[in-house]
Amino acid sequence: MALLRQPLLLLARSQQVKNLVSTLPVSAGIVRGYVPGEGTEDAVRAAGELAADGLTATLDFLGEDTSDRAQADATVAAYVDVLAALSAKGLASGTEVSLKLSAIGQFLPVDVAPEGGHRVALENARTICRAARNAGTTVTLDMEDYTTTDSTLAILRELRKDFPETGAVLQSYLHRTEDDCRELAYEGSRVRLCKGAYAQPESVAYQDAADVDRSYVRCLKVLMEGQGYPMVATHDPRLVEIATSLAGRAARPQGSYEFQMLYGVRPDEQRRLAANGERVRVYVPYGQEWYGYLMRRLAERPQNLAFFARSLVSK
């Protein structure tokens, strides 16, 4: 099954396969398992349902790698809209948003953005951070493939000057991440640690799952012993257990860190942790651009491929 991971991650970037698969309705079983719907109202409904179960959420308006300025602007508008809706429903204190900088212009070509994509993404991210603050909540910057890490961390540093509550994401599969954790483990710094979801070359990333896990533990130790707020994003039962014991060893009370899992993945475990007093946040992706997200989830769990194939045949 591990052999299927790289090809599936490459397919995540294939326009032809995307065109075929994107004809699936969001209601198709395999998509609906991971994405509650396409609209603001679907995301807010999911956040409300999670809140009723004692869970918090982070909403992600799906989209990435845009080379179209109008699309980047539409993504900013979607975030502003969902933040206002969360505030109106009284859900903003337990629900934040996650943001991919490549969806708001980070890599716009120069003919579209003469000032440079980096600057466009920074200004767009500022607009979303301001809307989040007005709503009473926060933004976390998702981390994408390794070619974006430096630019994303540079934008994070800029944003944190005005919005120190902005969260970062670090990926344990990258060789550099233990150092990045040390740099970001300061007071007030919210850091989500995940394994990493993209196909990365061995010059920059561990290829073996056991090495990625060992790196995760080293990074987690740095974050738990540091002064920041660790956000432990994994479904891996061993890592969840290790996180709990590292928090204990660092004398961290529950609530001084949190667990994070994806919508639809191990929902019983999400509720079990919350019932044990842990803070648990569920990452809720919504919108029409679910293709790349779905392919990354299939790469993590190729057992779901048969289910996926049936959805395509019966559509």
Ligand code: FAD
């Ligand atoms: P794995 O080794 O993949 O899985 C461990 C166990 O979890 C499996 O044995 C299985 O029991 C269960 N499981 C895992 N995946 C599934 C599934 N799809 N369906 C059912 N069961 C499953 N990656 C990034 O690169 N950038 C980000 O910004 C980012 N943000 C994330 C935010 C959150 C809240 C989470 C939870 C993940 C995020 N990821 C991100 C993805 C992450 O990098 C991993 O690719 C993903 O979480 C799978 O790794 P894992 O730690 O769950 O371990």
